[in-house]
Amino acid sequence: MSIAIREYAETAYPPGGSECAQVARQALMDAAEKLETDFTAHGGKYAEISRRLRAHLKAAMHYYVEQHQCENLLPLLLQLLEGQPVTAAQLTAS
Secondary structure, eight states: OHHHHHHHHHHOOTTTTTTTHHHHHHHHHHHHHHHHHHHTTTTSSOOOOOOGHHHHHOOOOHHHHHHTGGGGHHHHHHHHHTOOOOOOOHHOOO
């Protein structure tokens, strides 16, 4: 998910954009970093992301699966964003 978030932030909010765009970009980059840090800190079991970024995060997941042609992964990513568990086996199978 953090890779998807970063790719989306780079594309949707490139460096040098408006002040608002740069704030959105930084918020997404911070969310990706927090996701990785939390996931590691909790032994790879879970991580938390601010709900206020939900629309941006959903857009990031849609962008990622479209760019990487892995549409079967989208339901699992959206499930994770809703706070529902997804197993490693489910991710590997998709």
